[in-house]
Amino acid sequence: MIELLERQKERPYAALTDEVIAPLAEPWSPLGHALFVATAAGTGILAAAIFWTFFHGIGAWGNNQPVAWAFGITNFVFWIGIGHAGTFISAFLVLLNQSWRTSINRLAEAMTIFAVTQAGLFPLLHLGRPWFFYWLFPYPATMRVWPNWKSALPWDFAAVSTYLTVSVLFWYVGMLPDLAAARARLQGGLRRRIYGVLALGWKGSGSDWRLYKVAYVLLAGLATPLVISVHSVVSLDFATGVVPGWHSTIFPPYFVAGALFSGFAMVLTLVIPVRKVFGIEHLITAEHLDKLSKMLLLTGWCVIYSYVIEFFLAWKSGEPFDRYTHFVAWPLGPYWPVFWFMMIAGNVVAPQFLWSRRVRRSPVALLPICLMVNAGMWAERFMIVAGSLSRDFLPSSWGEYAPSVTDLALLFGTFSFFGFLFLLFLRFVPIVAVSELKEEVHAPR
Amino acid sequence: MLLAEFDGPDELLHAARELREKGYPAETYSPFALESEEELEAPPRPWLPWLVGIAFVLGAVTAYLVQWYVAARDYPLDVGGKPPHSPLAFVPITFEMGILAAALTTVVGLLAGMRLPRLSRPEFEVEGFEDASVDRFFLATHERASATLWLLGAKRIVAFTLLALLVGGCDLQRMTDQHRPGVRTPPARAIPTNEIVDPRIAEGLEGDGFVREIPIPVTRPLLERGRDRFEVFCAACHGVLGNGDTVVADRMALRRPRSLLEEEVRKEPVGELYSAIAHGYGLMTSYAAQLPVEDRWAVVAYLRALQVSQSVPADRGAPR
């Protein structure tokens, strides 16, 4: 899948290692510095917004009745969804023996961890009294009250914390051989020592590799159903309720498909500039872009299928509330621009360009499509949350939501924080799974 | 214990297979996973998946029981008219906790199985071994396999001196009887010595035959050392003067330890003498374990000196 450069063909293993490890020792380029400063500043804004939220409570947000969930939950679902594609690439494609994953899985897993980090902020923040978050955990309390297991929110807590833990473990275990390579290749005392400690003394013996492969496949086999379960649980945040537009049995697979859809778009959005800036277009080739685009197309169609069924059944059921939500409130109500953007641009039209092979292999064409998809998927989450809540059963209770400055600062801040973490990753971690690449070079599947 | 370096993965795999067929233990070190044909056909069944499966079940069952106890026994609440024990609703947390337990067990099991973290080990003292994670390929095996290793195309061999052996701590015999792939790493007291690049020094071999000159510098201290080692290990059978006049020889009438002063022995190239020490000769066992490479050449040098000294006619005095 990868193409070795001419100069790499003579000593491929050393050349590949150096290509990926060497940047860890080099100082940052001016572009890197600028981005780092910018994202750090954005993260500062995030910190300020968080502090403001803690200090003033949810009144600092635009939430109200009936729209008690708005940006907070939208952002949560958006970020968690993005994370899923990373795990899918890392884990599920291992089980399917898809060798094209090796060039991008490290990057995709990193994306997952940073995305889940952003997502995890919101359940904490949206609690009115966040210092009581530990009440979600079943410890014997003096008040003798326990968490309510019939609510999707404790399920969320279990699912997201498990997901973050397993993702980090999977990422780290996958990195051990490459950390050992960094330990071997990097000069300089402190850097070498840090990578050495992180590598845990990895020696690469045959018996170690055998056990390692078993453990890796096990983790992949565990992570795959985990991905499905986490976003299903997130969808149950809505589907277990009776709000029209929320209570629909297809939500779990629909949300998983949507998560993969937006996640693949984000992977492409990250991969396209990174391969250019780091000069690794021969490791992440047009073939990889093609495969990712096909996944994007497939999951996009799963989302379209879900839309069709939802709208059809809303009409066919004759239920007045369902009909109103789907055919009046969403397309013609207070958030109609968001709805039409999501429907037309983001999720229905944009992915159709991917039927073309040329488009699939062209980074220039893919980038705007992926950005549209991501924006469209954020819009979809917003429509589901605010669009439904603002127009539910009782007309006298209807009300709109507008984001406050804090809301916007939090959204913007999470993108900055995500970028900041991702830049750190690019700076300090081998961005391609070099040991797996070497295996491919030796014995291509 | 020897650490041999090979040019590439295929050479390494080939060497490992050959060594194992000959009954030597062989552990490979490579920057990526290597699968030999035997492994592909009949992979050894690992223990880890079973452990992980058990962990999943335990985690899931525990989570379910906690939910049941809390909701149905300790403080049942009427939530939405649903019964206190609601299996359908208990599924998510049960599943997640099962996965969490299984994943943690996988990682802990992996690290335990690899005996990590262990930041320093004797192999890392060998120059270039760290690059086993980059682009170099190593193989660890028993010392006796050194000749085979050269034949299999090893670029370089490094020997570990097992101090433990001399102190009697490690049973070398048992180690070499293990025919399983994978070899125990040397005990912590093992130190690598003698970076032996050269078959002339390591085996006394040169081209098709034995070396004719001692390949390391012959100095006074070397000869002293040689005399010391000769008198400890060789004199019992071959005599202090090397003439085979010993109690041991008297008792072994059928095949005596020979006199080392004979014409035949004098005519042997030093490499052959070295080989006798390293690999044994006839009824004589190998003294490779007791005598590291430098010591063996020391003994050979001393033996040559002994041969010269015992052949000088009495009327030839010391040179002026």
Add this chain to the structure above:
Amino acid sequence: MIAWLVCAFAAVALVSSWIVDPASAEIAYLAAFAFVVSTALGALTLAMIGRLTEAKWYMEGARPATESIVATIPLLAVLFVPLALHAPSLARSIVYLAIWAALALALPRWPRPVSALGLPVLALSLTFASFDWFMSLDPDFDSSIYGVYVWSGGFLAALGLVVLLRGSPVALAKLLLTASIFWAYIAWAQALIIWIGGIPRETAWLDARGAGPWAIVILLVVVAKFAVPLPLLLPWTWKRRFPVQAVVAVLALLGHALDACWLVLPARRAPALVSVAAFAALASFLFASRPEPSTEAVPS
């Protein structure tokens, strides 16, 4: 040959029960029809996936068996005839059957375009057909995941059938395991959301299917389709042994037949024996009319 005999026997039993109690016979026939339709279309899905990915385990392994099942899809139109009178919309039913026949016939000729474009078409048509034919039995009830549920059960049963016909490379066993887990996930999601929402027009459907014997039936379905296959197919060595795969395959088929009963029969209350006759008749008809699996090389 045996299949034709079974078919004839069962058809006689079916016709006689139709004369005695047409309503029960019809609903039993509908349940059997649900079983064969979903299984056949599950095979079509497998064929499309295999052709689109050109996976080795398919092109060199499961293809003849799978596509011989696919070849029987046009006959579904014939089997539909007794149901035509009471179908919610004859026009739409004809459209569905025509689409499926077209896909089945076109697949061997133009595999890649038919697979790529056919998958969404198949998904939508199967979903609407299951709404029309099965979900409409309870007019007040709607479940957006219903189509996925029917499809996932059918896919699992189809995999089981292919395994029994062909014996299986490891890939099929893994797919069987995945399909089993996927079905269980869909079943659980549907049941949980309906139950926890507590909306009467939805829970009535679930309640009818949780009452008395039907509770036992769905329990058996879960055991056959998921609880037993999961531990059997997980261990590395077990999933590679044909006897294990065969047991799972048989359970999958039986489980899916029971599942089809569970979906359809509670709407009208039908006795069991009639259903057995109906299932035997339809299944054996299609099985017998399978063309000989072609083992010639596929021109690429």
